[in-house]
Amino acid sequence: MRNAHSSPPIVQAHGLWKRFGALTVLKGVDLEVAEKQLVFIIGPSGSGKSTLLRCLNRLETPDDGAITIDGINLLSPKTDINKARQRIGMVFQSFNLYPHMTARQNVTLALRKVLGRGKEEADIAARHALDRVGLGERMDHFPAQLSGGQQQRVAIARAIALEPRVMLFDEPTSALDPELVGGVLSVMRELRESGMTMVVVSHEMAFARAAADTVIFMADGEKLEEGPPAQIFEQPQHERTRSFIRQIDRH
Amino acid sequence: MDDFVQAFLNLDIISQASPILWRGLWQTLLLAVMVVPLGLIGGVILALLSTAPLRWVRILAAGWVDLFRAIPPLVLLVFLYAGLPFAGLDVGAWGAVAIGFFLNTGAYYGEVLRAGIDSVPRGQTEAARSTGLSQAQTLAFVVLPQAVRNVMPDLISNTVEVVKLTSIASVVALPELLFQARQAQNVTYNASPIVAAAVAYFLLLWPLVRLMSRLENKAMAGRG
Amino acid sequence: MTGFENFAFSFLNMKVMAQYLPQIAQGFVLTVWLAVLIVVAGLASGLALALVRSFGIRPLNWLIIFVVDLFRALPPLVIIVLLFFGLPAAGLGLSGFAATWLSLTLVLMAFSEEIFWAGLTSVHKGQWEASRSTGLTFTQTLRHVVVPQALRITIPPLTNRTIAITKGTALGSVVGVSEILGASQSAMSFSANPSPLMLGAIAYLVLFIPVVAFGRWVESRFAWKR
Ligand SMILES: Nc1ncnc2c1ncn2[C@@H]1O[C@H](COP(=O)(O)OP(=O)(O)O)[C@@H](O)[C@H]1O
Ligand SMILES: [Mg+2]
Numbered sequence: 082m083r084n085a086h087s088s089p090p091i092v093q094a095h096g097l098w099k100r101f102g103a104l105t106v107l108k109g110v111d112l113e114v115a116e117k118q119l120v121f122i123i124g125p126s127g128s129g130k131s132t133l134l135r136c137l138n139r140l141e142t143p144d145d146g147a148i149t150i151d152g153i154n155l156l157s158p159k160t161d162i163n164k165a166r167q168r169i170g171m172v173f174q175s176f177n178l179y180p181h182m183t184a185r186q187n188v189t190l191a192l193r194k195v196l197g198r199g200k201e202e203a204d205i206a207a208r209h210a211l212d213r214v215g216l217g218e219r220m221d222h223f224p225a226q227l228s229g230g231q232q233q234r235v236a237i238a239r240a241i242a243l244e245p246r247v248m249l250f251d252e253p254t255s256a257l258d259p260e261l262v263g264g265v266l267s268v269m270r271e272l273r274e275s276g277m278t279m280v281v282v283s284h285e286m287a288f289a290r291a292a293a294d295t296v297i298f299m300a301d302g303e304k305l306e307e308g309p310p311a312q313i314f315e316q317p318q319h320e321r322t323r324s325f326i327r328q329i330d331r332h
Numbered sequence: 333m334d335d336f337v338q339a340f341l342n343l344d345i346i347s348q349a350s351p352i353l354w355r356g357l358w359q360t361l362l363l364a365v366m367v368v369p370l371g372l373i374g375g376v377i378l379a380l381l382s383t384a385p386l387r388w389v390r391i392l393a394a395g396w397v398d399l400f401r402a403i404p405p406l407v408l409l410v411f412l413y414a415g416l417p418f419a420g421l422d423v424g425a426w427g428a429v430a431i432g433f434f435l436n437t438g439a440y441y442g443e444v445l446r447a448g449i450d451s452v453p454r455g456q457t458e459a460a461r462s463t464g465l466s467q468a469q470t471l472a473f474v475v476l477p478q479a480v481r482n483v484m485p486d487l488i489s490n491t492v493e494v495v496k497l498t499s500i501a502s503v504v505a506l507p508e509l510l511f512q513a514r515q516a517q518n519v520t521y522n523a524s525p526i527v528a529a530a531v532a533y534f535l536l537l538w539p540l541v542r543l544m545s546r547l548e549n550k551a552m553a554g555r556g
Numbered sequence: 557m558t559g560f561e562n563f564a565f566s567f568l569n570m571k572v573m574a575q576y577l578p579q580i581a582q583g584f585v586l587t588v589w590l591a592v593l594i595v596v597a598g599l600a601s602g603l604a605l606a607l608v609r610s611f612g613i614r615p616l617n618w619l620i621i622f623v624v625d626l627f628r629a630l631p632p633l634v635i636i637v638l639l640f641f642g643l644p645a646a647g648l649g650l651s652g653f654a655a656t657w658l659s660l661t662l663v664l665m666a667f668s669e670e671i672f673w674a675g676l677t678s679v680h681k682g683q684w685e686a687s688r689s690t691g692l693t694f695t696q697t698l699r700h701v702v703v704p705q706a707l708r709i710t711i712p713p714l715t716n717r718t719i720a721i722t723k724g725t726a727l728g729s730v731v732g733v734s735e736i737l738g739a740s741q742s743a744m745s746f747s748a749n750p751s752p753l754m755l756g757a758i759a760y761l762v763l764f765i766p767v768v769a770f771g772r773w774v775e776s777r778f779a780w781k782r
Contacts (some may be wrong), residue, residue: 177686523642
């Protein structure tokens with residue numbers, strides 16, 4: 082594990098519980114991510130992966146547990162959540178670009194309204210972020226004029242322009258046609274190389290093998306298994322992990 | 333507070349006026365039962381003309397619809413009731429209301445139904461014709477039923493508007509609910525009968541309004 | 557006189573029309589004023605109510621829903637009559653103009669609130685989440701992300717509803733407002749000739765045909781987009 086022991090964990094989540102009515106979706110999940118580490122989460126649909134990620138950005142509020150990110154207690158009522166969220170980037174399965182704004186405007190909105198940057202300064206940051214995802218040329222296109230892969234890269238630019246300490250990815254390539262997946266993954270790999278701390282929920286096993294420090298297998302709201310990719314993929318301890326990986330690999 | 337109750341919710345006066353208010357309500361219901369079908373008939377005719385194969389027919393139909401969407405219904409009604417007699421054509425209050433609603437309401441129903449017909453994919457007509465159904469049969473059994481279902485929220489909403497609109501018949505002295513309430517108010521110098529009429533309209537139409545806002549929210553959510 | 561001459565004398569009597577043209581022109585101006593005041597106040601208050609509703613404060617929302625339902629269910633003429641003939645009893649006399657304005661404003665407020673609200677809720681949940689995840693506040697998200705998208709989807713129904721309610725200005729004639737219909741009716745009774753009414757109808761067409769055509773254009777422009 083690269084860098085894993087050199088600094089204290091930047092993401093510390095302990096004993097997270099989350100219920101939706103009668104359904105318990107998270108059953109005391111712990112998660113620690115060290116700086117510059119990439120944690121990869123896999124697991125069957127409905128196992129609570131998205132809910133866990135959304136808790137880390139407090140789009141959901143856990144019923145119980147503690148979350149500290151970059152030294153900020155995320156669940157304290159005293160925390161300015163909007164300020165905290167600048168430090169935690171999030172990328173969604175369905176992109177969620179603002180359809181009424183160009184790529185540039187999608188990126189500059191939070192720069193201007195949250196960070197209070199001026200128009201010029203925000204534009205420069207937006208250009209830089211869009212260049213990084215390879216879309217500097219498409220700054221003034223609307224989402225409807227971009228392919229799914231390009232839209233997702235704009236969404237990544239929107240998040241990294243705020244210079245977050247942690248990036249959360251919720252199945253960033255699941256809504257994409259197969260030929261568009263590569264572009265998004267290479268942007269993610271570049272981010273990882275530049276030292277971004279990342280938590281990624283995905284089914285892209287090849288990417289996990291190549292880029293992840295830790296792989297977590299979740300089932301029924303619990304963390305069933307955790308370890309380096311080689312261990313999880315080659316010698317899974319649990320029968321459920323084994324059968325899940327076998328199923329995914331068949332695709 | 334007491335003054336307020338005396339002026340607006342005077343039960344004595346309302347019970348005094350209740351016979352003529354009931355008669356008014358009855359006339360309002362009768363009006364609604366007359367003008368809604370009239371408007372629907374006008375609407376179906378206009379919708380069919382608006383989707384006709386001939387271009388000039390479609391343009392004429394659209395012009396007709398716009399004409400009667402631009403004229404306030406009360407203006408139309410006053411014209412039919414007070415203007416036509418000058419041409420030796422006295423149609424009376426009921427006649428004026430019937431013609432006026434046929435023209436005005438028909439235009440609105442026509443627009444709604446046209447949108448409904450447009451929303452049925454062409455493939456439906458082609459499939460029906462390919463099985464040997466005539467054009468009229470295709471319209472009646474395949475296109476119109478789907479069209480009506482697709483624009484049900486707008487049809488209901490339009491019908492609520494039509495029932496509300498019957499209140500303008502009071503202006504041409506047709507003794508419907510609002511007219512009777514005004515009469516009672518004139519005699520008693522008290523606004524309670526009008527409040528009672530308002531409550532009656534509200535109770536009559538509230539269920540439909542609730543239903544409407546549910547359907548509208550659903551339709552919009554589907555579009556977003 | 558032939559039949560046509562008879563008809564022309566009754567309905568297209570140039571002499572009568574010329575005589576009452578100024579009066580009806582005044583009515584025209586009054587109608588436009590009334591309409592503008594209704595549209596501005598009605599749409600602004602409707603949007604305000606929808607925004608307040610989006611904060612999700614339970615008892616307040618029930619109140620909003622009730623008020624909206626009330627003014628959607630009551631015929632505008634009933635509201636006008638109630639305000640004009642009823643309010644003086646509460647020591648609060650309104651002019652016919654004010655009663656008509658207030659009534660139609662309340663009606664437009666109710667209808668537009670419902671349309672705005674449906675528009676707001678039609679914006680996908682993911683838009684809220686994406687915006688909040690970048691640190692924008694609830695109000696910033698509403699203003700910069702949700703409202704612009706909601707407006708787009710609400711414009712066609714809003715235009716049609718606004719036109720329909722603005723035409724209700726003619727109801728003002730019932731409570732003595734000398735807008736187009738009021739002016740032409742009194743001209744008709746003075747001259748014992750229906751030509752002024754014809755002139756009034758033409759005035760309405762001049763006023764509303766462009767608006768209706770605009771509504772049609774808006775509808776075709778926005779309806780099948782996205
Ligand atoms: N807002 C919500 N309300 C009710 N149930 C929810 C909500 N969000 C998620 N769930 C339920 O929680 C479970 C876990 O969902 P999720 O975290 O999305 O799983 P995953 O991302 O692993 O597929 C699912 O059964 C889902 O239906
Ligand atoms: Mg998920």
